[in-house]
Amino acid sequence: MSIEAEVLLQEAKESIEAAQNYRSELQQRLHGLNQAHNQVRGSASETREVLRRHFEELQVQVTQLLSDRLGALLQEVDAAERDSLRPLDDCQMLIEQGVSAAEELMREGEAAMRCSIGEKDDKLGSFTKKALQIQLDSLPEVPALTDVPCLSAQLDDSLLPALRERIVRHGSVASCPPVQIEELVERPGGVLVRWSKVDDDFTAQDYRLQYCRSAGCQYEDAYIGKDSEFLVLHLDPHTDYLFRVSARGEGRTEWSPWSVPQIGYTALPPHEWRPGCEGYILSSRRNIALRSDTTLSNTGVLYSSSPTYFCGQTLSFKITAAGKTDKRDSLGVCLECKSGVESLQRDRAVCISTKGAVFVNGKEMTNQLPAITVGSTVTFDMEVVSLFPVTNNNINDMGNFKLRVTIGSGNREVVFDWLLERGVDCLFFGCSFVHPGWKVLVF
Known part of the structure; x- marks a missing residue:
């Protein structure tokens, strides 16, 4: 083989190797792009589910609150009606008793007037005495309508506009969390987690760091405070852990969306004191x-x-x-x-x-x-x-x-x-x- 042919063969081998490296790099980038697609689609699907579940729960709770409030107001109406009718019923009973007594007295008087002459004096005398006992000139007092309760409902028309204003501003959708984990440093028996704000308009009051052993496990709190780093200890060496962080805005009670979970681990054994030392x-x-x-x-x-x-x-x-x-x-x-x-x-x-x-x-x-x-x-x-x-x-x-x-x-x-x-x-x-x-x- 001539020198020129050997040179061409070497150039061909180098070109093939360069093409292989190029293909490998492109495949890695394609894999990263697929992960990005999956993150967008997965987070969008999860966000939809969170929104649906949240608003369905709100509907149930608001309906229950309105029902409870209506029931409480109706009970107040029942109690007010019952308390207001009690003296009126007592007065009505007294008047009806008086009417009955007057009718009976009238019947006795008419009967006394119709009796024979020999009995009339005794009957009329007995009737007159009974009439004096009944006190026909004493009448019960009936309250005026202005003195009697007149029930009504007072309803604040500003409730619905206030609710509408709060509802239209309730919730938000963020493309990116306001904080992200920027570094995971292995330490003996633990991982040092550092995070930072990525939203300049967000003012953080507190941060919240959570971790779990692997995907699908329950996250647990590791730190809540104002620092932007924390050393998570008592981790098993050579074991992957997921870390995520969120923030609470100044003057707010709710936490922000979680950062993109990051995988961290430590290969360093934890620091331990030597047992068996006296004292x-x-x-x-x-x-x-x-x-x-x-x-x-x-x-x-x-x-x-x-x-x-x-x-x-x-x-x-x-x-x-x-x-x-x-x-x-x-x-x-x-x-x-x-x-x-x-x-x-x-x-x-x-x-x-x-x-x-x-x-x-x-x-x-x-x-x-x-x-x-x-x-x-x-x-x-x-x-x-x-x-x-x-x-x-x-x-x-x-x-x-x-x-x-x-x-x-x-x-x-x-x-x-x-x-x-x-x-x-x-x-x-x-x-x-x-x-x-x-x-x-x-x-």
């Missing part, structure tokens, strides 16, 4: 340690169960209960677990004491952080800044490996370089408290 009680998930009062002697350092802190992550300690402070107290990270030491204020470790002092390889820094109290959160962030090659000139030097360390507490932080003799890719964390009562959550 410390651990929670069921081993992420909370309580310095107990089972012994008054110093128990040494409580370490993590394994070196689960990696550079580039944020390690956080949250103090949920506090005891008496001591200058030997410590919270921090170290290269290895050393038994027989009372604090992380030693070599190959960096830490902060409960009084706010920062120690690097056992030496106290001049910069200090605020004292640690209930509610304090202490964070450690580390990144590799340089790795020096070992030479004959620096083989005995301490600084062959450098980590940039940032320790934050309250609204302050200190930044320094931690020089080590060798490179590390993961670190242990630990704590030590001399006095009981301290309770710390690690995440």
Whole structure:
């Protein structure tokens, strides 16, 4: 085969490979386009169903409310009618009794007048005496019509216009939710969820984050508040979770539509304290340690169960209960677990004491952080800044490996370089408290 033919063959192979790559890229874009179509159609169908169900429920509830109100008003009419007729019925009964007595007296008088002369005097005398007893000049008082209740209904004609105004403005259809999830960052035993507003005209008062294990499962609340990020803990590693977020507008009670669900997961095992350390009680998930009062002697350092802190992550300690402070107290990270030491204020470790002092390889820094109290959160962030090659000139030097360390507490932080003799890719964390009562959550 000539050189020209080989060149043409190579160009043909490259063209075929380029066409394959092009086709693959187009197929991926077509798949993404299909997902977009499905999202539009699926969300439209779901929105129609939500609207129908909502308005059907409103119709039933409004009809029931109107029926209940009508029934209550009719009961009021019945009660008013009954109370108003009672004195009239009593008066009517008294008058009817008087009419009956008068008719009977008239019959007795006429009979007395018709009797014989020998009996007439006695009959007329008895009649006259009875007539005086009846008090024929005493008549019951009949109320005037103006004094008698005249029932009527007062109906507010403004109800229907007010309802019409509210109904025509009730509900809305949004093409996009006002907030969307913008980032899912895996953390040990959890996922850090960050979201942001995508509607500039929407003023958010609160956010609501929910998650569920997989599609079709029931969502549960993870966070409600004003922050735009939240760390969801206690997640199973290597398991997909769905996350969604909504917002409540300023001065409103209802929540906005949910954001497009995003899938997140973590491959990092959760941070756990090492069980079996005397003087410390651990929670069921081993992420909370309580310095107990089972012994008054110093128990040494409580370490993590394994070196689960990696550079580039944020390690956080949250103090949920506090005891008496001591200058030997410590919270921090170290290269290895050393038994027989009372604090992380030693070599190959960096830490902060409960009084706010920062120690690097056992030496106290001049910069200090605020004292640690209930509610304090202490964070450690580390990144590799340089790795020096070992030479004959620096083989005995301490600084062959450098980590940039940032320790934050309250609204302050200190930044320094931690020089080590060798490179590390993961670190242990630990704590030590001399006095009981301290309770710390690690995440």
